Amino acid sequence: MKLLEDRIREQGNVKEGNVLKVDSFLNHQCDVALFDAMGEEWARIFHDIRVDKILTIEASGIGIACCAARHFNNVPVVFAKKAQSINLDGDQYCTSIYSFTKQKEFPVIVAKKFLIPGEHVLIIDDFLANGNALNGLLSICEEAGVIVEGFGIAVEKGFQGGGDALRERGYRVESLANVRSMDPQTGDIEFGAPALPPAADSREDHTAAAQ
Amino acid sequence: MKLLEDRIREQGNVKEGNVLKVDSFLNHQCDVALFDAMGEEWARIFHDIRVDKILTIEASGIGIACCAARHFNNVPVVFAKKAQSINLDGDQYCTSIYSFTKQKEFPVIVAKKFLIPGEHVLIIDDFLANGNALNGLLSICEEAGVIVEGFGIAVEKGFQGGGDALRERGYRVESLANVRSMDPQTGDIEFGAPALPPAADSREDHTAAAQ
Numbered sequence: 001m002k003l004l005e006d007r008i009r010e011q012g013n014v015k016e017g018n019v020l021k022v023d024s025f026l027n028h029q030c031d032v033a034l035f036d037a038m039g040e041e042w043a044r045i046f047h048d049i050r051v052d053k054i055l056t057i058e059a060s061g062i063g064i065a066c067c068a069a070r071h072f073n074n075v076p077v078v079f080a081k082k083a084q085s086i087n088l089d090g091d092q093y094c095t096s097i098y099s100f101t102k103q104k105e106f107p108v109i110v111a112k113k114f115l116i117p118g119e120h121v122l123i124i125d126d127f128l129a130n131g132n133a134l135n136g137l138l139s140i141c142e143e144a145g146v147i148v149e150g151f152g153i154a155v156e157k158g159f160q161g162g163g164d165a166l167r168e169r170g171y172r173v174e175s176l177a178n179v180r181s182m183d184p185q186t187g188d189i190e191f192g193a194p195a196l197p198p199a200a201d202s203r204e205d206h207t208a209a210a211q
Numbered sequence: 212m213k214l215l216e217d218r219i220r221e222q223g224n225v226k227e228g229n230v231l232k233v234d235s236f237l238n239h240q241c242d243v244a245l246f247d248a249m250g251e252e253w254a255r256i257f258h259d260i261r262v263d264k265i266l267t268i269e270a271s272g273i274g275i276a277c278c279a280a281r282h283f284n285n286v287p288v289v290f291a292k293k294a295q296s297i298n299l300d301g302d303q304y305c306t307s308i309y310s311f312t313k314q315k316e317f318p319v320i321v322a323k324k325f326l327i328p329g330e331h332v333l334i335i336d337d338f339l340a341n342g343n344a345l346n347g348l349l350s351i352c353e354e355a356g357v358i359v360e361g362f363g364i365a366v367e368k369g370f371q372g373g374g375d376a377l378r379e380r381g382y383r384v385e386s387l388a389n390v391r392s393m394d395p396q397t398g399d400i401e402f403g404a405p406a407l408p409p410a411a412d413s414r415e416d417h418t419a420a421a422q
Binding site: 023024028029030031032033035036058059062063065066067069070074076077078079081082083102110111113114 | 246288324
């Protein structure tokens with residue numbers, strides 16, 4: 001999605017340790033007009049699937065998911081909560097997620113009553129790097145018996161492999177910006193999936209040309 | 212706001228210890244059509260003030276604030292973050308908030324670059340009880356030199372006094388549902404500010420009738 005890629009190029013900040021800071025518009029200060037456009041784009045991409053509910057995880061996913069839901073007929077948004085709160089029922093799905101950003105493991109819960117077996121769920125989140133958070137949500141979805149129709153991701157750091165691992169398991173992962181490489185020295189960011197190996201035809205052409 | 216009061220009566224759950232659970236539509240599962248209506252109502256109420264930015268706090272405030280921002284010309288939403296993350300700049304405002312729900316104190320930060328001195332800020336949150344969280348946001352706003360135009364609250368538990376304390380300090384607090392009392396035994400919930408003492412006229416009438 002060009003709008004998002006342009007914004008990342010303009011305002012994103014590449015730091016050492018594979019960190020891409022986009023806090024001026026995505027996950028600390030939120031540009032809700034951009035969120036709305038992102039929701040519209042996911043609705044276009046996922047027009048052929050049934051979405052009964054959107055699932056995300058606190059905190060950065062919530063604003064994006066809530067703005068997106070408007071484009072999916074205002075389906076309910078459920079956000080997985082970090083850590084236990086005495087305000088929550090005992091009747092909940094729980095899993096544990098390791099955060100590289102925060103360098104610790106934290107429990108994540110969803111009340112069982114908000115994931116109904118057989119429901120079609122779209123998972124939305126701001127970032128996909130190694131996939132830890134999404135795999136945690138996925139394990140909750142498996143336990144709940146809901147059907148995960150796909151993942152709508154704002155920024156995938158493709159070079160960290162989490163997205164492709166999900167795709168290899170057969171999941172549909174649609175990232176609006178897929179960072180192929182980024183350089184903390186120059187600040188350069190390249191988007192797009194890695195170049196595919198040349199197709200059979202072009203290989204033959206290449207061989208012919210080399211002869 | 213009748214729509215919200217009705218929903219609280221239908222789906223809210225009164226628990227011991229002044230707990231009102233509204234997690235099926237407000238702060239775990241989110242009804243974004245309701246959030247949209249809430250945003251529209253705040254825009255109506257606060258039509259006479261300037262709003263450059265909406266400030267909220269993770270996690271439950273984010274979805275509500277992002278949906279509301281659409282009704283305030285898509286102004287940026289900034290959410291205060293709980294605890295330190297290595298993903299954040301050192302250049303941040305920090306305060307500490309005691310949560311009765313989680314029974315612990317936690318640090319809250321906002322990057323300095325997202326609160327610009329002189330900006331007009333509307334603070335939005337899902338709950339107002341004793342006012343701890345909002346007072347924390349207020350102290351950050353004071354430090355930042357922004358102008359707090361008011362507070363848009365979804366559910367105020369008026370009997371816990373946090374809202375009136377802010378009003379006494381001269382702040383405009385607009386709660387869409389103000390719980391006057393609630394009973395964990397019966398589940399009854401009463402809305403509205405406490406009844407005022409009878410006006411001079413009606414006191415005279417009363418006296419006359421008694422004579």
